[in-house]
Amino acid sequence: MAQYQTPRGTYDILPEEMDKWHELEEVIRSTTKKYRYQEIRTPVFELTPVFKRENDSSDMVNKEMYTFELGDTSYTLRPEGTAGVIRSFCQHKLYGSMEMPAKLYYLEPMFRHERPQKGRQRQFTQFGVENIGIKSPEIDAETIALGIDIVKKMGISSVKVLINTLGDDESRSNYRNALKDYFKPHLDELCADCHRRYEQNPLRILDCKVDHDKDIMKDAPRLSDYLNEESKNYFNRVLSALDHLEIPYEVDDRLVRGLDYYTHTVFEVESTREESGAQATIFAGGRYDHLVEYFGGPELSGIGFAIGLERLLALAEEDHHEFKKELKSDVYVIGLGEVGSEPLRIAMKLREEGFNVDVNLSPRSLKSQFKSAERAEATYIVIIGEEEVQKKVYNLKKAGDKEQVTVTEEELINTLKK
RNA sequence: GCGGCCGUGGUGAAGUUGGUUAACACACUGGAUUGUGGCUCCAGCAUUCGUGGGUUCGAGUCCCAUCGGUCGCCCCA
Numbered sequence: 001m002a003q004y005q006t007p008r009g010t011y012d013i014l015p016e017e018m019d020k021w022h023e024l025e026e027v028i029r030s031t032t033k034k035y036r037y038q039e040i041r042t043p044v045f046e047l048t049p050v051f052k053r054e055n056d057s058s059d060m061v062n063k064e065m066y067t068f069e070l071g072d073t074s075y076t077l078r079p080e081g082t083a084g085v086i087r088s089f090c091q092h093k094l095y096g097s098m099e100m101p102a103k104l105y106y107l108e109p110m111f112r113h114e115r116p117q118k119g120r121q122r123q124f125t126q127f128g129v130e131n132i133g134i135k136s137p138e139i140d141a142e143t144i145a146l147g148i149d150i151v152k153k154m155g156i157s158s159v160k161v162l163i164n165t166l167g168d169d170e171s172r173s174n175y176r177n178a179l180k181d182y183f184k185p186h187l188d189e190l191c192a193d194c195h196r197r198y199e200q201n202p203l204r205i206l207d208c209k210v211d212h213d214k215d216i217m218k219d220a221p222r223l224s225d226y227l228n229e230e231s232k233n234y235f236n237r238v239l240s241a242l243d244h245l246e247i248p249y250e251v252d253d254r255l256v257r258g259l260d261y262y263t264h265t266v267f268e269v270e271s272t273r274e275e276s277g278a279q280a281t282i283f284a285g286g287r288y289d290h291l292v293e294y295f296g297g298p299e300l301s302g303i304g305f306a307i308g309l310e311r312l313l314a315l316a317e318e319d320h321h322e323f324k325k326e327l328k329s330d331v332y333v334i335g336l337g338e339v340g341s342e343p344l345r346i347a348m349k350l351r352e353e354g355f356n357v358d359v360n361l362s363p364r365s366l367k368s369q370f371k372s373a374e375r376a377e378a379t380y381i382v383i384i385g386e387e388e389v390q391k392k393v394y395n396l397k398k399a400g401d402k403e404q405v406t407v408t409e410e411e412l413i414n415t416l417k418k
Numbered sequence: 419g420c421g422g423c424c425g426u427g428g429u430g431a432a433g434u435u436g437g438u439u440a441a442c443a444c445a446c447u448g449g450a451u452u453g454u455g456g457c458u459c460c461a462g463c464a465u466u467c468g469u470g471g472g473u474u475c476g477a478g479u480c481c482c483a484u485c486g487g488u489c490g491c492c493c494c495a
Contacts, residue, residue, distance in 0.1 A: 008486070051495085064493075080495040112495085115419075118488070126495095257495085281494075306495075336453055368447085370455030385453055395454085404454080 009114070009122030020313055020323040027153045028107060028127050035146050037103040037129055042084035044109065048074040050083050053261075053294065066111045077111035081128040081306055082291070089132060090297035100133035101302075107309075119279035119311040128285075128306035132292065135301040137234055140265045140287060141241035143303050147269060147283050148247060154312060155321030156271070159282060161249040163239070163267040166203070166256065167223065167231035168289070172263070175226035176202050186216045203256040224253055231264065238265050261294075262286040265303065271315055282315065283307035331416065332378035332399075333359040334369040336385040343384055346394065346409070353413055373399065380416060 006012060013021060032039070048067055066077035078084055085104055089095065094102055107127045116122060127150075131143055144161065151159055166172055179202040187195065190205065197204040206220065227235070242249050249267075257266045266286035273280075285305025292300040316323075331350055335343035347359035358376045360369045373381050383395040383404070394412050397404035407415060 005486075064495095082495070110495090114493075116487080117490090120494080261495095279494090284495085334454085365448085365452090366454055367451085368455090374456065381455090383454070387453085397454085400456085402454090 007122070009116035011121060011123075019326050020316070021309075022326065023323050024154060024309060024313060024316075025107065027150055028105075031146065031150050031153065032105045032129070035103070035142070037105045037146075040085055040088060040104045040106055041108065042078070042081075042088050042106070044111075045075045045077050046084055046087065048076040050087050051076050051079060053083075064112045064114055066113055078108075079110055079112045081106045081108065081110065081126055082130060082288075082304055085128075085130050085304075086132070086291050086295050086297075086302070089130075090292060090295040093297075095133060095292075095298055095300060098133075100300075101139060102132045103129070104132070105129045117279065119308070119314055121310060125309040126306045127309060128304055130302055130304035132302035133300045135264075135287070135289075137237035137265075138241050140238045140303055141245060141247075143285070143305065144242065144267055144269075145245055145247060147285075147305050147307065150307070151269065151282060151312070154316040156282070156312070156315050156319050158272045158319065159269055160272050161242075161247065161267060161269050162252040162255050163242075163249050163265065164223075164252055164255040165227065165231060165235035165238075165264050166262055166266055166286075167227045167235075168263060171223075171227045171231045172203075174228075175221070175223050178221045178226055179203070179205065182221050183216070189216055201260060206254045206256060222253055234264055257284065257286055261288045261291050263289040263301075267305070273315070273318060279311055282312060328356065329358045329373075329376040329378035330355040331357045331380045331382055332369075332373035332376050333357065334366070334373065334381060334383045335360055336366060336383065338386055339384050339389050342389050346382065346384070346412075349409070350413070350416070353417070355416060382412070 048065075051065060065079050068075055085106060089102065089104070105128065108125065109123050110126045111123050113122060114120060129143065129146060131139055144163075148159070148161070167175070180198065183190065183198055183202065183205065187198065190198070194205045203223075206217065239249070239251070255266055255268060256262075257268075264287040266284075268284040269282045270280040271282055283305050285303065287301060287303040289301045292298065292302060331347075333343045333347045333350075343359050344361060347357045350357045358372070358378060360372065364372075370381070378399055381397050381399055383397070385395075388394060388406075393406050393408055395404045395406055396412055396415060405415075
């Protein structure tokens with residue numbers, strides 16, 4: 001028995017939960033349409049190098065991917081959306097055929113081999129956007145606004161936007177050196193992870209939870225002091241655009257994000273609810289100046305973010321968002337006695353007329369058929385007995401009513417249409 | 419990858435220091451009511467406690483392993 005169950009960290013989405021998924025997907029599709037984004041779908045697995053980039057120091061790329069070999073080729077189940085989209089953008093030279101900025105979105109399952117927790121599965125669904133080709137502070141603001149728009153539409157109110165800038169290459173490189181100089185004499189005070197970060201990605205030291213409260217952290221050089229004019233101006237324009245859009249935010253200069261490819265704007269939107277625990281981040285993203293080149297495309301900058309849908313749905317529920325119910329019957333057709341296929345025939349007829357129709361097609365007690373009608377939340381109930389079949393008439397009643405009327409087929413359809 | 423807690427029927431769950439027949443509620447099915455439901459009443463719901471071993475005269479209750487969930491750490495593209 002135990003062998004026939006979902007693998008660890010995966011789960012089934014059952015029919016009873018489908019309403020909320022459909023609603024969220026609908027919100028995503030209608031919102032992206034408003035912002036004029038187009039959907040792109042890439043393979044569930046890619047050649048491993050697409051995700052395992054050179055010089056990428058992050059742990060995740062090394063440890064948390066589903067990678068497998070077939071023949072002498074290594075494949076990886078996609079752990080995130082951006083790499084595949086940029087790969088596709090370059091492979092098909094979309095920079096030549098699409099209007100810039102290219103505005104793409106995806107809504108697909110992702111795979112990460114992590115220890116499962118609430119809001120963190122091994123197969124999960126992500127929605128993300130990539131806005132590629134034009135570098136503009138207003139585009140950064142619009143991208144954040146798009147994400148917030150969707151979160152709001154799902155009734156999630158308690159959120160906080162954290163934003164920061166990593167500056168351009170020059171600023172970042174100056175800062176990186178300053179950090180290394182600063183931490184060099186203090187290395188023995190830092191945790192083991194930070195030693196590794198010191199070599200590979202010093203910015204991440206600031207993120208360290210272990211060493212977070214130490215004095216050397218508080219006195220560490222600030223990125224904001226190393227930004228060149230251009231980077232500063234860019235960031236200020238992003239912030240003023242957000243102000244203009246009345247999107248509240250908090251500048252957090254410790255926010256550096258896990259990936260190495262980010263430049264300039266990085267952001268993270270998190271839930272401020274207590275219950276969200278360790279899985280508070282709703283969506284996160286940032287600008288990348290070099291990813292397109294990395295995948296063989298021209299020198300184009302892009303910005304994007306990704307949202308985990310499972311987490312978003314969980315938060316919507318915590319905020320008591322009321323999901324629309326689908327799947328109600330307009331009509332439930334009950335058959336009584338030897339009525340043959342007449343219930344089926346009239347059900348088909350009503351379906352042709354555009355109604356959602358449930359019909360009882362096996363001999364059951366009247367009582368149980370009424371129960372089914374209730375469960376289907378049918379608006380109308382049609383009852384057909386042997387006499388009615390003879391006379392070619394139908395008993396029609398509104399669910400909940402005691403009275404019923406006997407009508408012909410034509411009258412039945414006309415009544416229902418009203 | 420590390421640590422804590424947990425795993426009883428479709429669901430929510432009770433199960434005393436291990437002791438004959440595993441509460442209760444909801445849901446479901448059938449009947450009272452062989453052509454009209456939503457109330458009420460009655461009955462049923464498959465030797466079984468995630469799985470596999472062990473200890474014991476005897477285990478849902480103890481031990482080990484394993485699978486899964488959950489919380490925290492790590493990490494979070």
